[in-house]
Amino acid sequence: MSHADSQTVSISLLDKEFSFNCPADAEAELLASADLLNEKMRDIRKSGKVLGLERIAVMAAxxxxxxxxxxxxxxxxxxxxxxxxLGNKIDTALQANNRSGSSDDTI
Structure with a gap:
């Protein structure tokens, strides 16, 4: 990936800004991933059991x-x-075919 193919995207996790380079066609996925991670981190912070941005990020991950x-x-x-x-259906179909009296095994 060359610099021409990438762009800088800023995301916010627990109100802290981070910038990342990503392929131009991956910005939407990066932002959606950041939104999900931020939501998980906020839930963990609300629980009050984990303190510190790094520990919250690791727990969310x-x-x-x-x-x-x-x-x-x-x-x-x-x-x-x-x-x-599907295997059972095939077995049933083969058994039904054999019972119908077909003795021709040619394909």
Whole structure:
């Protein structure tokens, strides 16, 4: 990525400004990510259990990473369930085809 392809984007996390270089076509994603992170950080700060910007940021990052891992596992479980279901449908169709008396195995 050359400097011509990037731009500086400012974001605010707990009322503190940060500037980042990002690809010109990734600004919207960066801003959306910053909004989500800021929301998580505000929730943690409101709880009053974690003090300091760095500790709040780390806690928010850990919470988001945990949510991402749970989401991936859920997606994997869903795919496995759908594959088993499709496998069962294929088995049922093959069994029905074999029972119908078709002895021609040519494709």
């Amino acid at each position: 850990l919470n988001l990473a945990h949510e991402l891992l749970q989401s991936r596992q859920s997606a994997n479980d869903n795919v496995e369930h759908r594959l088993r279901h």
